[in-house]
């Protein structure tokens with residue numbers, strides 16, 4: 001099977017990276033991970049790349065004078081890897097509009113809320129504070145506005161009366177690990193729907 005090469009960008013724990021590695025290991029999954037990049041040297045997720053024999057790189061954002069320069073370093077590594085699509089998986093850097101333009105409709109992100117609710121950080125805490133009855137996660141295309149962009153998939157969890165930030169986060173995370181590989185497949189196979197319509201942006 002001819003698999004589409006992807007790059008995964010992380011900053012931390014890497015549980016979504018692990019879910020993507022496991023999905024890509026399936027013979028009938030249409031993508032393979034060519035490169036993992038972390039902007040944190042001690043990101044826990046790097047061990048999953050190492051264990052799976054995937055090329056990984058640490059690129060320190062603090063070593064660059066400007067955001068755009070850091071982003072271009074990532075761009076060059078992704079090009080060298082042959083990846084055609086970039087998955088953000090807990091990558092805690094805002095990406096420049098220049099980079100997003102270079103990779104238009106080729107960057108996807110997972111966010112731990114039902115967007116457009118709760119963009120930004122502390123999503124589970126905020127959902128509890130608002131008394132939400134339902135919460136969840138979203139995979140979406142990346143556009144210059146943070147945590148915006150066409151939605152590819154969402155998954156919903158019911159909020160329980162006795163939920164804490166931790167218990168809610170754990171249930172949402174399980175859903176994240178389901179929808180990220182599923183969304184990646186939809187994008188690679190050009191089968192995602194945006195606003196109910198099938199669109200073909202994949203060249």
Ligand code: GRF
Pocket residue numbers: 010012013014015016017045089090091110111112137173176
């Ligand atoms: C996830 O909750 C993801 O939705 C958010 O950052 C967290 C990353 O977790 N963008 P992990 O590093 O994949 O375990």
